Amino acid sequence: MNIFLVALTYFAYIFIILMYAVKVIKIARLPVHLRWELYPVISEPKGRYGSAYIEDEREWRKNHGKTVRKGIIYLLKENLKFSEYFKSNRWYWLVLFPWHIGFILIIVFHILCFFGALVMIAGNPVAADSVYILGKIFYYGILVCGVISFITGAFGSAGLIIKRLADRDLRAFATPQNYLNYVFTLVVFLSGIYAWIFADPTFYQYREFWRGVVTLNPVSVEPATAAHIILFDMFLIYLPFTRSMHYITKFFAFLWVRWDDRPNFRGSKVESDIKGLLDKPVSWSAPHIKSGRTWAEIVTEKKHDEKTP
Amino acid sequence: MTKKHLKLTDISKEGDVQLDEVNIDELIPLPPPYDKNEGLKQLTDDQKVRLVNNLDGFSALALPKPKDKAEENKYIGQFVAGLKKLLSKENNWTFLQPLLLSLDYCARCQTCSDACTVYTASGKKDIYRPTYRTEIFRRLINKYAKSGGKLRAALGAGNIEINWGTISRLYELSYRCTLCRRCAQICPLGVDNALITRELRKLFSQELGWAPKELHEKGTVLQLEVGSPTGMRPAVAIDNIEFLDEDFTESTGIKVATPWDKEGADVLLLHSAGDILSFPASVIAFTVLCNAAGISWTLSSEAPGYDGVNYGLFYDDIQLARIVTKHAQIARKLKVKKIVMGECGHEHKALITVADRLLIGDLNIPRQDAMSFLEDIVFSGKIKFDPSKNNFPVTLHDPCNVVRNLGIVEPQRRILRYLCPQFREMTPHGVDNYCCGGGGGLSVMSDVNFTDWKVNVSGRMKFIQILEAFADQPGPEVGKYLCAPCLNCKLQFKDMFKYYGAREKSGIICGGLAELIVNAMVDVKKPFITWDEE
Numbered sequence A: 001m002n003i004f005l006v007a008l009t010y011f012a013y014i015f016i017i018l019m020y021a022v023k024v025i026k027i028a029r030l031p032v033h034l035r036w037e038l039y040p041v042i043s044e045p046k047g048r049y050g051s052a053y054i055e056d057e058r059e060w061r062k063n064h065g066k067t068v069r070k071g072i073i074y075l076l077k078e079n080l081k082f083s084e085y086f087k088s089n090r091w092y093w094l095v096l097f098p099w100h101i102g103f104i105l106i107i108v109f110h111i112l113c114f115f116g117a118l119v120m121i122a123g124n125p126v127a128a129d130s131v132y133i134l135g136k137i138f139y140y141g142i143l144v145c146g147v148i149s150f151i152t153g154a155f156g157s158a159g160l161i162i163k164r165l166a167d168r169d170l171r172a173f174a175t176p177q178n179y180l181n182y183v184f185t186l187v188v189f190l191s192g193i194y195a196w197i198f199a200d201p202t203f204y205q206y207r208e209f210w211r212g213v214v215t216l217n218p219v220s221v222e223p224a225t226a227a228h229i230i231l232f233d234m235f236l237i238y239l240p241f242t243r244s245m246h247y248i249t250k251f252f253a254f255l256w257v258r259w260d261d262r263p264n265f266r267g268s269k270v271e272s273d274i275k276g277l278l279d280k281p282v283s284w285s286a287p288h289i290k291s292g293r294t295w296a297e298i299v300t301e302k303k304h305d306e307k308t309p
Numbered sequence B: 001m002t003k004k005h006l007k008l009t010d011i012s013k014e015g016d017v018q019l020d021e022v023n024i025d026e027l028i029p030l031p032p033p034y035d036k037n038e039g040l041k042q043l044t045d046d047q048k049v050r051l052v053n054n055l056d057g058f059s060a061l062a063l064p065k066p067k068d069k070a071e072e073n074k075y076i077g078q079f080v081a082g083l084k085k086l087l088s089k090e091n092n093w094t095f096l097q098p099l100l101l102s103l104d105y106c107a108r109c110q111t112c113s114d115a116c117t118v119y120t121a122s123g124k125k126d127i128y129r130p131t132y133r134t135e136i137f138r139r140l141i142n143k144y145a146k147s148g149g150k151l152r153a154a155l156g157a158g159n160i161e162i163n164w165g166t167i168s169r170l171y172e173l174s175y176r177c178t179l180c181r182r183c184a185q186i187c188p189l190g191v192d193n194a195l196i197t198r199e200l201r202k203l204f205s206q207e208l209g210w211a212p213k214e215l216h217e218k219g220t221v222l223q224l225e226v227g228s229p230t231g232m233r234p235a236v237a238i239d240n241i242e243f244l245d246e247d248f249t250e251s252t253g254i255k256v257a258t259p260w261d262k263e264g265a266d267v268l269l270l271h272s273a274g275d276i277l278s279f280p281a282s283v284i285a286f287t288v289l290c291n292a293a294g295i296s297w298t299l300s301s302e303a304p305g306y307d308g309v310n311y312g313l314f315y316d317d318i319q320l321a322r323i324v325t326k327h328a329q330i331a332r333k334l335k336v337k338k339i340v341m342g343e344c345g346h347e348h349k350a351l352i353t354v355a356d357r358l359l360i361g362d363l364n365i366p367r368q369d370a371m372s373f374l375e376d377i378v379f380s381g382k383i384k385f386d387p388s389k390n391n392f393p394v395t396l397h398d399p400c401n402v403v404r405n406l407g408i409v410e411p412q413r414r415i416l417r418y419l420c421p422q423f424r425e426m427t428p429h430g431v432d433n434y435c436c437g438g439g440g441g442l443s444v445m446s447d448v449n450f451t452d453w454k455v456n457v458s459g460r461m462k463f464i465q466i467l468e469a470f471a472d473q474p475g476p477e478v479g480k481y482l483c484a485p486c487l488n489c490k491l492q493f494k495d496m497f498k499y500y501g502a503r504e505k506s507g508i509i510c511g512g513l514a515e516l517i518v519n520a521m522v523d524v525k526k527p528f529i530t531w532d533e534e
């Protein structure tokens, strides 16, 4: 059992990281698209004219790094505050916010457990009465994150199930999978609460378990804690099959589409990418397209035989 | 009347079942004197027999009913093929990444619904929800165009059938959205329902060959063939504008002439031919201003260089690319330094940003928006103005394609604040504006009974907003000017004001920005804005 828990934990983490990486790479490798920005572009320094004023390459390049940073900071903050939801959909926010806080904190909880294990391995006990300040910080950090995560997450999951069932507009768009997701998260968070109250009130076992994971020296934990570990690992394996990636893809949607005002300067990478794309063959069937030629040939109405080598 | 709640699967109801209907007393109310409910135009019995009528009782597209099952099946097959092509890099590199980011990550939170003026004006009909058509489309893509989709659909990922009802309703429904992108702006996840709607239109156009005739046969096809969707050929364009020049010279004593095909000019001005026909004051106003400011400019008489519209933006990437390429080729041939847009919102979006990644090498000629161009003229110090000549209530309509889609918000305002003492904003405005209701190509579409839908549903919130902006002087005795620097918006307002009698009941007329500038010129003695126009 002990070995199984450690193996499952490794598998779950490697699986989710790989799956997410594959998805991100797939999105990133999609071809450059036509510009489709939407204002306000939060990071836009020349708000005076938007993007339309004849673009100055030097100015644009000078500001680009800054604007990307500004955009990322805005999105990170937004991922923590959910202020867009707060402004426009208050009731939904009331359950969505704790649900997500539950997720964020459960991730922080595990990161702290991992580093806490390293701290322990380095010889500093992680405990309330640890003589090392680092030990104290990790002890309280893990405790606070774990408890708040389980409680807010469980509240949010249950709230979302109720909200989605009670609100006709939301219900009409929900799939059985949506409910499965909420129920799954509810079970994960509830199992955490149960283990915390009845088996592991200071997360001692959890910290030891993580030390075992890192040192490949499995320790035994009580059934309630083991159940939570298994459920959480299963949840990590399940996550890539849900829409959970939106937490990450949101950055792409904003930075690569909504705020993507990268001009197509002569000789730029964008231009050479587009040249390549215009050479792609088109197979749309509508008669006006007269397919079987490349984009470039179609839009300039060159025939095959007129193509210059 | 109880509100009808629709399920997503209702879209595939077989046969001619109409999913919902628009009743005027369900729409959000208009203030007096526009609160008298007149019925909405219904399809005639003959139209009901001939045309598909299974959505909301309106027909924008006059889609004929299929002859038999075989024809239905042919279209269904093409639709499925089109779904797959939308996901292919070769056929849809133009929007593949934005499409996938919008398709795969919607949280179905419905936050976007209330941002949609069509949905709110309709009394919150499910059928007009930004997510209704897009969620259906998403489920169809997932089921029919992705591997293992049918199994996933059956296991609970959302199962919708493709049949004749599904595709014919979706086709019509894709033209119940103005592509204004208010919904996209509010979405916390960056999902763009307008983009998905446009992809749906693209599928119909690029795979099935289905598109509204005003946008396609009489739109882009005609523009590529003869030069303009108005059917205007080069010689007629020159004639018309020469007439405008002479008329202005005669009535004001100020000699103006339009330069044609002047090689090496600084500016190629790209009007919309619709302005030449329907709002000629806009065209002559630009001529007056360019000449008075001493700008080196030209118009082009090479088709389609005198018509900047590009309806491809609304429904078809290939047509879009063909037209922007032609425009750029003409500018290159004339060796101009830059192309300046006329007052046409979608021309701005098509040619300034969307085209930016279609034009390569020396075709990528600098392009400038009309607003900052006019601002440069007004504040150049070369023309004398007397703002008291514009001392009447003026409000500004923000064309979606200029503000939300391009971010040009301030130049037009600086002009109005300077030249119009009674300028007032609408609420909301700028990037948060309401669409005129004719966006996404709707303003030029008027088949069957669609005009009634445009003025009553999609344009309703805007109409209320305009009336509110002028609420301090509501009567017809005070002339009021709605400044709408976009041809398509003006066309929608023309229909709307005529339908409601806004000129007679409230004294409101609609025109562009350049006209207000010329009206304030000291040298132009006679009022340029005549108040006769609709």
Ligand code: SF4
Pocket (backbone or CB within 6 Å): B105, B106, B107, B108, B109, B110, B111, B112, B113, B131, B186, B187, B188, B189, B190, B191, B192, B193
């Ligand atoms: S598009 Fe955005 S706002 Fe609308 S339902 Fe989806 S996630 Fe929510």
Ligand code: SF4
Pocket (backbone or CB within 6 Å): B115, B116, B117, B118, B119, B129, B130, B176, B177, B178, B179, B180, B181, B182, B183, B184, B193, B194
């Ligand atoms: S683009 Fe505009 S009209 Fe279309 S769904 Fe979104 S808000 Fe509504």
